Amino acid sequence: MDMEHSFTLSPQLIEALKNLDNAYAESYVSLQNSSQEELQALHRYARISMIGASTRIENAQLTDSEVSWLDTILAEDGKTTALDQNRILIEDKLSKDRERSIEEVAGCRSMLLLIYEEYNDLLPLKETEIRGLHHTLMAPYKQASPYVGKYKVQSNSVVLRNTQTGKSRVVFQTADAGPITDSAMKDLVEWYNEIIPHSAWTVAVASEFVYRFLAIHPFQDGNGRLGRGLFLLTLLQSHSNAISTVSRYLAIDRYIERHKENYYTVLNRCSEGQFRQNPKDYKIQYFLKFMIKILHEALEGIKVSKQRFELEKKLSEVATTVLNCFKEQAKIRLTTGNIIEQTGLPRRTIIYALNTLLELQLIQKYGQGAGVQYQLTF
Numbered sequence: 001m002d003m004e005h006s007f008t009l010s011p012q013l014i015e016a017l018k019n020l021d022n023a024y025a026e027s028y029v030s031l032q033n034s035s036q037e038e039l040q041a042l043h044r045y046a047r048i049s050m051i052g053a054s055t056r057i058e059n060a061q062l063t064d065s066e067v068s069w070l071d072t073i074l075a076e077d078g079k080t081t082a083l084d085q086n087r088i089l090i091e092d093k094l095s096k097d098r099e100r101s102i103e104e105v106a107g108c109r110s111m112l113l114l115i116y117e118e119y120n121d122l123l124p125l126k127e128t129e130i131r132g133l134h135h136t137l138m139a140p141y142k143q144a145s146p147y148v149g150k151y152k153v154q155s156n157s158v159v160l161r162n163t164q165t166g167k168s169r170v171v172f173q174t175a176d177a178g179p180i181t182d183s184a185m186k187d188l189v190e191w192y193n194e195i196i197p198h199s200a201w202t203v204a205v206a207s208e209f210v211y212r213f214l215a216i217h218p219f220q221d222g223n224g225r226l227g228r229g230l231f232l233l234t235l236l237q238s239h240s241n242a243i244s245t246v247s248r249y250l251a252i253d254r255y256i257e258r259h260k261e262n263y264y265t266v267l268n269r270c271s272e273g274q275f276r277q278n279p280k281d282y283k284i285q286y287f288l289k290f291m292i293k294i295l296h297e298a299l300e301g302i303k304v305s306k307q308r309f310e311l312e313k314k315l316s317e318v319a320t321t322v323l324n325c326f327k328e329q330a331k332i333r334l335t336t337g338n339i340i341e342q343t344g345l346p347r348r349t350i351i352y353a354l355n356t357l358l359e360l361q362l363i364q365k366y367g368q369g370a371g372v373q374y375q376l377t378f
Contacts, residue, residue: 005208006279009201013285016292017201021240023299028242030302031249038309042249043116045305047071049251050112050232054225055104057257062101068377071109103140104225111137111229116248119236124193127185130218133229137222147220151185152177156217158224158267172267174217175275184216184277196234202243203295206234207288208279214267215275215282228253231291249305250298259294266290311360318345322353326363326376333366333373 009017031039052067114136115122122129135149147153158172175181192209199205210231217223235247256263271282315323325334325342339350354374357363366373 004195005204005284006212006282007208007284007288009204010285013204013288014201016289017203020203020292020295021242023296024240024242024246027246027249027299027302030306031246034306038306039249041309041312042302042305044071045308046249046251047109047112047116049254051105051108053251053253053257054228055101055108057228057253057260057263058104058224062105067105067109074106074109103142106140107137107222108225108229110139111226112232115229115233115236119233122233123196123237125189125233127189130185130189130226130230134219134222134226137226137229144221150220151181151218152220154220156220156223158214158217158264170273172215172217172271172273173275174215180277181216181218184212184275185218188212188216192234196237197239202235202238202240203291204288206231207291208284209234211267211270211282211284211287212279215271217275228256246299246302249302250295251301251305252294252298254301255294255297258297259290262290308360312362315356315360316353318349319353319356321345322350323357323362326357326374329376333375335373 031042034042048068048071051071052062055062055067111133114133131149131151138144138148154177156174157170158174159168159170161168175184188209192205196202196205210227213230214223214227219226232247232250232252235250236244238244238247266286269286270284276282321343322339322345325339336347336350336354339345339354340347343350345353354363358365358374361377363374364377366375
């Protein structure tokens with residue numbers, strides 16, 4: 001099997017990839033001057049946005065603020081059972097009618113944590129490890145238990161649903177279940193392991209790897225979220241130190257979400273919506289062009305995140321004291337009276353600090369008048 005790209009890297013594409021490498025290098029240099037505290041904050045900003053956006057692309061309903069709150073709860077003991085142990089609390093706050101969204105967020109969070117922490121151990125990549133990532137992704141969704149970590153047993157298709165009109169359309173007819181999916185996945189993983197250590201263009205590898213994965217759609221459910229996780233995995237496994245390092249701080253899926261309609265259009269355009277057994281029949285250059293644009297936007301997003309971190313660091317002593325009250329009690333909604341009791345600060349001073357924190361979206365406000373309460377977001 002020819003372990004090269006299945007499409008031609010034109011001079012224009014190579015120039016675009018060089019420009020992207022330069023943008024990565026600039027971000028890498030910028031991050032070298034960041035403190036460990038700032039790097040941890042930037043990584044969490046990116047991770048929260050990745051989780052929220054990747055699940056919303058698949059029509060989940062939780063906002064980034066809600067994802068951040070959920071992340072705080074699940075991080076307290078770090079166990080895979082944290083969702084079950086805190087389910088009543090979580091559903092009480094986020095409402096039970098969004099139970100599937102909560103489960104998708106919990107699963108996506110676990111999958112991304114695994115990728116961030118173990119990407120070096122996942123090279124060379126094995127099919128069993130891809131199945132393992134799928135198991136981690138889908139484990140919180142109990143109804144998925146019959147097919148978690150297993151390749152599909154019936155054909156599936158990528159369907160785009162317009163949440164406003166309720167109309168759906170098939171944007172990709174995927175590989176048939178059984179031998180065709182099994183063979184295609186075997187070939188894909190072999191190709192990936194041969195090309196990733198040597199390719200000069202990691203983003204081109206990531207684009208082909210993920211496009212072919214999505215075209216196969218090997219699992220009954222969760223392929224979109226897993227595919228975007230595999231894109232991140234490929235970047236982290238790059239032999240370019242700049243790409244591998246900086247990609248920890250990229251909220252890639254946030255920008256895919258912003259261009260969701262175009263994302264599905266490009267996926268369709270690469271093969272006219274049909275799985276092809278010969279990957280040379282795809283036009284993956286369209287997806288590569290799209291992802292280059294997305295990554296440029298994500299790299300610019302690091303600058304925004306750095307500005308946000310600086311704003312937080314410049315909070316007054318009073319605002320920091322009030323913010324710490326929320327950080328110490330992430331699960332609880334606090335009133336102005338609660339904060340007065342904990343800090344001993346004057347009501348007027350606390351109200352001013354609360355307004356500052358609300359403007360920076362560090363806390364959320366619930367209710368009006370005498371019954372108003374506040375809770376930590378980030």
